[in-house]
């Protein structure tokens with residue numbers, strides 16, 4: 001596959017453009033590690049795109065680059081056509097660990113991003129409170145994070161991420177630590193918020209069912225150095241509910257993902273060749 005073939009056709013200005021991103025970690029005491037190689041991708045405004053690939057293939061490295069926390073060895077990140085490579089704060093990012101501040105109430109955690117963006121605390125609370133009521137966190141406003149279940153903590157962290165006024169949200173395995181039932185409720189909840197807020201989401205998961213259930217598009221990365229082995233649309237109707245997982249379309253997309261993951265594992269891409 002050429003780099004060009006990885007860019008979705010017919011897009012005027014993608015919300016986010018990943019342009020030939022590569023990154024090599026270098027340190028004085030160990031050999032360089034090529035984490036990702038030549039990743040190009042156009043992300044449509046308002047779409048939900050999942051990245052899957054085996055552990056260590058560079059998914060978090062890629063997210064760190066998109067969030068501006070890491071400057072890539074080569075390549076560019078464009079947001080609405082503007083080069084944002086190495087600039088933090090323009091894309092929202094939520095890590096697997098929720099990083100709620102234990103000394104703040106849940107409400108004050110939810111508004112933390114707004115405060116950082118310069119909003120007055122009282123005004124931020126006025127914005128957040130009705131949203132917490134609406135999205136199932138109303139009861140917990142005055143609680144501290146330590147008294148919340150894992151699912152509720154992730155809801156708070158997600159709402160905080162969504163409240164930042166950034167169009168693009170990066171979610172790195174947000175539900176990995178949750179039990180299966182909570183996880184499924186969280187997936188439904190996330191789809192509701194995504195539909196309500198109209199944000200563009202990039203989502204990393206190891207769970208193929210989760211990727212298919214949530215996404216408009218799935219990108220499968222090769223083992224390290226991660227590159228795009230394949231990407232395809234998920235043409236399942238929305239809104240989606242649990243019944244979709246037994247539909248023939250769902251099952252065949254899931255199988256396609258699994259085949260790709262196992263194929264790339266068996267024959268990892270080598271430097272300089274197409275994946």
Ligand SMILES: Nc1ncnc2c1ncn2[C@@H]1O[C@H](COP(=O)(O)OP(=O)(O)OP(=O)(O)O)[C@@H](O)[C@H]1O
Nearest residue numbers: 025026033035054055056057058059060061062224
């Ligand atoms: N700061 C660093 N210095 C050197 N190597 C690093 C550094 N950060 C990550 N790596 C290496 O880069 C590769 C990609 O790591 P990364 O965390 O991006 O993978 P991942 O796909 O997110 O894995 P996982 O699915 O387990 O979260 C790994 O081999 C990792 O050991």
Ligand SMILES: [Mg+2]
Nearest residue numbers: 059060061172
């Ligand atoms: Mg990771």
